Amino acid sequence: MRVATWNVNSVKARLPRLLEWLEQAKPDVLCVQETKVAADDFPAAEVGALGYETAHHGEGRWNGVALLSRAGLQDVRRGFTGDPGWAGDAEAPFDQPRIEARAISALCGGVRIWSVYVPNGRTPESAHYQYKLHWLEALRTAVAADLAAGAPVVVCGDFNVAPTDADVFDPAAFAGSTHVTAPERAALAALLATGLADVVPTPMKGPHPFTYWDYRAGMFHQDKGMRIDLVYASPAVSGAVSGAFIDREARKGKGPSDHAPVVIDFDI
DNA sequence: ATGTCCCAGTCTCTGGGA
Numbered sequence: 262m263r264v265a266t267w268n269v270n271s272v273k274a275r276l277p278r279l280l281e282w283l284e285q286a287k288p289d290v291l292c293v294q295e296t297k298v299a300a301d302d303f304p305a306a307e308v309g310a311l312g313y314e315t316a317h318h319g320e321g322r323w324n325g326v327a328l329l330s331r332a333g334l335q336d337v338r339r340g341f342t343g344d345p346g347w348a349g350d351a352e353a354p355f356d357q358p359r360i361e362a363r364a365i366s367a368l369c370g371g372v373r374i375w376s377v378y379v380p381n382g383r384t385p386e387s388a389h390y391q392y393k394l395h396w397l398e399a400l401r402t403a404v405a406a407d408l409a410a411g412a413p414v415v416v417c418g419d420f421n422v423a424p425t426d427a428d429v430f431d432p433a434a435f436a437g438s439t440h441v442t443a444p445e446r447a448a449l450a451a452l453l454a455t456g457l458a459d460v461v462p463t464p465m466k467g468p469h470p471f472t473y474w475d476y477r478a479g480m481f482h483q484d485k486g487m488r489i490d491l492v493y494a495s496p497a498v499s500g501a502v503s504g505a506f507i508d509r510e511a512r513k514g515k516g517p518s519d520h521a522p523v524v525i526d527f528d529i
Numbered sequence: 530a531t532g533t534c535c536c537a538g539t540c541t542c543t544g545g546g547a
Contacts, residue, residue: 270534270535270547271534271535271536273535273536274534274535274536295535295547297535297536321536321537322535322536322537322546323536323545323546381546381547383546383547421547434530475530475531475532475533475547476532476533476534476547477530477531477532477533477534478530478531478532478533479530479532480530480532483530485530516534518534519533519534519547
């Protein structure tokens with residue numbers, strides 16, 4: 262079974278690249294993040310023509326996650342119990358927290374597969390950073406419940422956290438920034454501690470398993486990236502992995518996302 | 530690294546987010 266995760270940074274802008282990539286990589290399941298389209302506006306007919314069923318959780322301009330599967334798509338869950346929602350910041354608080362479209366899961370070929378888009382956090386001093394930590398803690402609880410239910414679990418997505426200093430091009434460049442702080446990394450460790458393993462993919466080129474490179478300043482060309490797109494798998498999957506790679510070709514050329522797909526193959 | 534890309538609305542520019 263081949264499962265992949267890809268933050269496409271707008272499915273509307275990326276549709277030609279998405280279709281091209283599906284035809285070439287042929288994943289059984291693709292977890293998509295940042296669709297940036299309303300619930301009913303995912304191009305399900307276009308991916309359907311390639312043999313994929315779609316489950317989308319979208320809200321419009323921001324966020325949005327989807328599962329594309331040709332291995333079945335049952336018991337779809339949009340969002341999860343305990344999601345704290347985003348309540349705005351001190352300057353512009355909301356009346357009540359707004360639940361954002363950041364998680365979807367389903368059973369695909371007997372595996373509970375999640376597509377998640379973790380809040381960015383903006384700065385360590387911001388309310389958005391607290392939201393990020395609370396959101397990750399709630400996700401941990403929801404995933405623990407899935408594991409208790411017994412099916413293999415794979416949590417894929419854009420976690421907006423680099424698990425170690427080796428997962429960023431220069432730790433010094435991230436001093437005072439989100440994505441590398443101890444509380445964020447502790448939140449990932451707590452998620453792993455529910456009974457998952459980090460399936461670290463191999464880069465197609467070079468030593469660094471980066472999955473994201475900023476569009477600005479020639480960062481991709483200089484391989485100044487980060488590994489923030491992760492696959493966390495329970496033992497039935499992580500123990501059966503036959504290959505895992507980062508498709509950096511998808512980051513090249515005309516109109517790429519700023520993220521590359523992460524592809525995992527396992528025998529189950 | 531703050532050099533780009535994407536979105537919606539104020540709509541051929543601007544501001545927010547990443």
